Amino acid sequence: MDTVNRRKFLSGAAAVGVTLGAAAVTRASLARLPEPVIQTSPQTQPPYMPNTGRPYNPVVTLNGWSLPWRMNNGVKEFHLVAEPVIREMAPGFKAHLWGYNGQSPGPTIEVVEGDRVRIFVTNRLPEHTSIHWHGQRLPNGMDGVTGLNQPGISPGKTFVYEFTARRPGTFMYHPHADEMTQMAMGMMGFWVTHPKGQHPLIESVDRDFCFLLNAYDIDPGSYTPKIMTMLDFNIWSWNSRVFPGIDSLNVRLNDKVRIRIGNLTMTNHPIHLHGHEFLVTGTDGGPTPKSTRRYEVTQDIAVGQMRQLEFIASEEGDWAFHCHKSHHTMNAMGHDVPTLIGVDHRGLAKRISKLIPDYMVMGERGMADMAEMEMPLPENTIPMMTGEGPFGSVEMGGMFSVLKVRKDQKPGDTKDPGWYQHPKGTVAYEWTGEPLPPATRSNAAGASAMPRVSAKELEVQIRKPGPVKPSGHQH
Numbered sequence: 001m002d003t004v005n006r007r008k009f010l011s012g013a014a015a016v017g018v019t020l021g022a023a024a025v026t027r028a029s030l031a032r033l034p035e036p037v038i039q040t041s042p043q044t045q046p047p048y049m050p051n052t053g054r055p056y057n058p059v060v061t062l063n064g065w066s067l068p069w070r071m072n073n074g075v076k077e078f079h080l081v082a083e084p085v086i087r088e089m090a091p092g093f094k095a096h097l098w099g100y101n102g103q104s105p106g107p108t109i110e111v112v113e114g115d116r117v118r119i120f121v122t123n124r125l126p127e128h129t130s131i132h133w134h135g136q137r138l139p140n141g142m143d144g145v146t147g148l149n150q151p152g153i154s155p156g157k158t159f160v161y162e163f164t165a166r167r168p169g170t171f172m173y174h175p176h177a178d179e180m181t182q183m184a185m186g187m188m189g190f191w192v193t194h195p196k197g198q199h200p201l202i203e204s205v206d207r208d209f210c211f212l213l214n215a216y217d218i219d220p221g222s223y224t225p226k227i228m229t230m231l232d233f234n235i236w237s238w239n240s241r242v243f244p245g246i247d248s249l250n251v252r253l254n255d256k257v258r259i260r261i262g263n264l265t266m267t268n269h270p271i272h273l274h275g276h277e278f279l280v281t282g283t284d285g286g287p288t289p290k291s292t293r294r295y296e297v298t299q300d301i302a303v304g305q306m307r308q309l310e311f312i313a314s315e316e317g318d319w320a321f322h323c324h325k326s327h328h329t330m331n332a333m334g335h336d337v338p339t340l341i342g343v344d345h346r347g348l349a350k351r352i353s354k355l356i357p358d359y360m361v362m363g364e365r366g367m368a369d370m371a372e373m374e375m376p377l378p379e380n381t382i383p384m385m386t387g388e389g390p391f392g393s394v395e396m397g398g399m400f401s402v403l404k405v406r407k408d409q410k411p412g413d414t415k416d417p418g419w420y421q422h423p424k425g426t427v428a429y430e431w432t433g434e435p436l437p438p439a440t441r442s443n444a445a446g447a448s449a450m451p452r453v454s455a456k457e458l459e460v461q462i463r464k465p466g467p468v469k470p471s472g473h474q475h
C-alpha cells in the first residue's frame with residue numbers, strides 16, 4: 001500500500017468517529033491517563049497506520065478496528081475501557097454486550113516485536129474485571145489472573161499493565177475474572193505483534209485480516225446473552241457479527257493473503273475456504289516451522305487457539321469462507337425443530353390452522369424453505385438462514401463470509417466490489433435436454449424400515465415461530 005492510500009485510510013477512519021489522541025502531547029498531559037479512543041461503528045475500519053513507533057504492515061480487523069496509542073518516553077500507551085456496549089450483530093439485530101471502548105470485541109492492539117507497552121485498563125462494568133494477555137511472554141504479575149496474579153480491578157478503578165512484546169505473532173486478550181459471565185457477554189479482543197524487520201518464518205503479505213470466533217445465546221426478541229449457557233448457543237459469530245452482517249474479505253487477484261483467527265467460544269470450529277488451498281503459517285506458539293506446513297482447505301481451531309492461514313488469492317470470484325459445522329452457519333431459531341422430511345402434511349395444515357390461525361408447516365421438504373419464508377419474527381432477532389446473493393438466498397447465517405477476489409481491486413482497497421460477474425459459460429446451468437424418467441425407487445427404498453405415514457395416523461408437534469412456546473400436540 002502506498003503512503004497516499006494510508007493517509008486516506010487514516011482520514012477515513014477519523015471521519016467515521018475514531019478520535020485520535022491529541023497530536024501534540026505535552027509533558028503535563030503525559031502524566032495523565034491517555035484519552036480513551038471510542039469506536040461505535042460495527043463496520044470494518046481501514047488499516048490503522050501509525051505515525052509514531054517502528055513501521056509495520058497493519059491488519060484489517062473484520063467488522064472492527066485497531067486502537068491508536070500515544071508514545072510516552074518510548075513506551076506505547078494504550079487505554080482500554082471495559083464497559084457495557086450495544087453491538088449491532090447484523091442489520092436489524094442488536095445485542096447488549098460488555099466490551100471495550102464502545103464495541104465487542106474490543107479494538108485490536110498492534111505492536112512491534114520488542115516494543116515496550118503500557119496498557120491502562122479502566123473498569124466501567126458493575127463488577128470487578130482484569131485482562132489476561134493470552135499467549136504473551138510477560139512478567140507473572142502482568143498475566144491478569146484475578147486472585148492469582150493481581151486483585152480484581154474494581155468498578156471505577158484503572159489498573160496499569162506494562163511489559164515488552166517479546167515474540168511476534170497472533171494473540172488475544174480477555175478477562176480472567178468471572179470469566180464465564182464476562183466472555184459470554186463479549187469481552188475479548190485481538191492482539192498482533194508484528195516482527196521487527198525481516199523474520200525468516202514471517203512473510204510480508206498484501207492483505208492481513210483478523211477476527212475472533214465467538215458465540216452467544218440470545219433468545220429471539222431479547223437483547224442480552226444468557227450467561228449460564230455451556231453448549232447450546234444460538235448465535236455463532238465472527239467478531240460479534242453474524243452473516244449477512246459479516247463484511248466480505250476483499251482482495252486483489254494474486255494478493256498474498258493472511259487470515260488470523262482466534263477461538264474464544266466453547267467448541268472447536270473447522271474453518272473452510274473455497275477455491276484455494278492455504279498453509280497454516282502460525283499457531284498460538286508463533287510462526288510454524290516451514291517443514292511442518294502443508295496445504296489444507298479446512299483448519300480446525302480449538303477453544304483458546306489461534307491460527308494463521310496464508311494463501312495466494314489466485315482464483316477470481318466470490319468464494320465462500322465459513323465454519324464447516326453446519327449449525328454454525330445458522331442463526332437463532334429452528335435448531336430444535338423436529339425432522340419432518342418425508343412426512344406427508346397434506347390436509348393436516350388446513351386442519352391445524354382452524355385451531356391455530358398462523359400455523360406453518362416447516363421442514364417437509366428440508367429446511368431451505370425457511371430462508372424464503374415470510375415468517376413473523378420477533379422484533380430483535382435474525383432469520384435462521386438468510387443473506388441475498390446474486391442467484392437468490394444464500395441460506396446461511398452465523399459464521400459465514402465471502403472472500404472476494406477481483407482483478408481490478410486496487411492494492412490496499414478494502415471496499416466491497418459487489419458481486420462477481422462470471423465470464424460467459426462459467427456458471428452451472430440447468431439441463432434442458434431429455435429429462436430423467438420419474439423413478440419409483442425413492443418411494444420404495446426402505447419401505448419396511450421407513451414406511452410413509454399418512455396424516456391420519458401421524459402425531460405432530462405444533463410449534464409456532466417466535467416467542468410463543470410450543471403449544472402442545474394434536475392428533
Ligand SMILES: [Cu+2]
Nearest residue numbers: 269323325328
Ligand atoms: Cu463452528
